Amino acid sequence: MTLRRAFVYTVLLAFLATPVLADRLKDLTRIKGVRNNQLVGYGLVVGLDGTGDKAPFTNQTFRNMMSQFGITLPDGVDPKLANVAAVTVSATLPPFAKAGQEVDITVSSIGNADSLRGGTLLMTALKGADDNVYAMAQGSLVVGGFGAQGQDGSRITVNVPSVGRIPNGATVEREITSPFTRGDTITFNLLRPDFTTARRVVEVVNEHLGPDMAYAHDATSVSVRAPRDPSQRVSFLSILENLEVDPAEDAAKVVINSRTGTIVVGQNVKVSPAGVTHGNLTVTIQENPEVQQPNPFAGGETAVEPDSQIAVTEDPARMFRFGPAVTLNEIVQAVNQVGAAPGDVMAVLEALKQAGALRAELIVI
Structure with missing residues (x-):
């Protein structure tokens, strides 16, 4: 069996008919009213090693913070905060979270900061959709990415250094009323x-x-x-x-990912009687430009004369037949007999759907 056939066989067998296993109710459902709630805030990260941003709203935020501490910066003075970055802070408040519990937070730069590595988030209020404060965030960031830059302007970046996390970085201040007991x-x-x-x-x-x-x-x-x-x-x-x-069997579906070549065929998919042939048409264009030199005393100029050669080849196509009420296993066997590649299988399935022979919903993602 060739590698191409093995790939198609493996992908199509992913959902062969198997006994349906019972699932717990907690794995099949969610309780109404018991849900997460998203929180968001705006703050400053300080202590950066010259990788902060130069955005004007960062300077404005810094001035407002200084004024809250009783410090007034002179007008017209640009603090040039290379070690400060404006960030958004996001968190997910789990159901039944109580005041005093801690949740993880994600800190993301919203300016042109190069990196948040080594920074510390200052106290930031996290609000819900109702504009109420539900948590307060602060702490040192853990940044997975990093970047380096040379004097000639060359640079390399690994992952995303402008996003970091703080485990248990926010403390819940307000509880959300749950309808669980109602x-x-x-x-x-x-x-x-x-x-x-x-x-x-x-x-x-x-x-x-x-x-x-x-x-x-x-x-x-x-x-x-x-x-x-x-x-x-x-x-x-x-x-x-x-x-x-025991959950019910899903409806018959064929899911195609055209970007990755992945094809998933559900176990309830069937095909009506149909004959299929599929071949490959290859067009090759080869350019061989020739340089024409004039005679020494002709007074002409050197010219390039194009020379194009076009060839068309068509691979031999083999026809295979689907019988009545074909099962998934029979579909796999028929396709693998022809040795079709994933792209060819996609074309065959789409054609069967258009012909009304594919008894399934065709989903292309």
């Missing part, structure tokens, strides 16, 4: 909406907890009756999230 039910939202999966979730919950304990709203949401007491609700949820459910 109401008489807990609602689970499926990560992949499916009517069959929603029905199976309801059946499993009712089987373990009793009839009419769970009911489905639609293909995404399933509600379960739960106790109002918070401590009882936590214990109740710990039982629910570990129940195992």
Whole structure:
């Protein structure tokens, strides 16, 4: 088997029919109202080794900070802050985060700073979408990238030195009210909406907890009756999230990544009877310019005469046939008999879809 055939065979066999394994409810769903919240802030990083930015808003921010400490810089004086950079600070506030807990933060330069390596973030307020402050950030940055520059202007950069992280760099100051303890039910939202999966979730919950304990709203949401007491609700949820459910099989899909040549064929894909032939047409253009020299006493000028040769070759194409109700394994075998490359397989699948023979959704990413 050639390397090209082995590649196609490996990719297409990625999703051959396998027994469906049961998943825990916590892996299939997310609880309604229990979610992350994004925070963002604006601040200054100081202590840089001449790699700061020269943006005007950096000087303005520095002046405002100095005025808060009772120091007024003379008008018209440019501080030329080569060791200061203006940055944005972002963080994700997890659900049930309490005041005093710490979260990781990401610090990114918004000016023309060359690097944030060795810098220290000054106290920065992190706000939510409602413009309230939920955390305060400060600390020394950890920067994974670096850059170097020579006197002749040559430079090299590894990764991104203008972005850094501070583990546990922000302290939560305000708690976000969670709807977890409200109401008489807990609602689970499926990560992949499916009517069959929603029905199976309801059946499993009712089987373990009793009839009419769970009911489905639609293909995404399933509600379960739960106790109002918070401590009882936590214990109740710990039982629910570990129940195992057999998810429904996904719809028939073929996913093609034209950039990388990756092809993934779902296990439910089938092909109607069809005959396929696919060949390669190669056009070669070769340029052989010739230099024409005039006679010594002719008084002419040297000229370049173009000489182009065009050749067209077509590889022999072999036809293969798909029978009725072809399975994924038969598709793989038929394609590998021809020895088609990933690009050829893409063309064949697209043509089958246009002909109405491919019983699947064709997705190109």
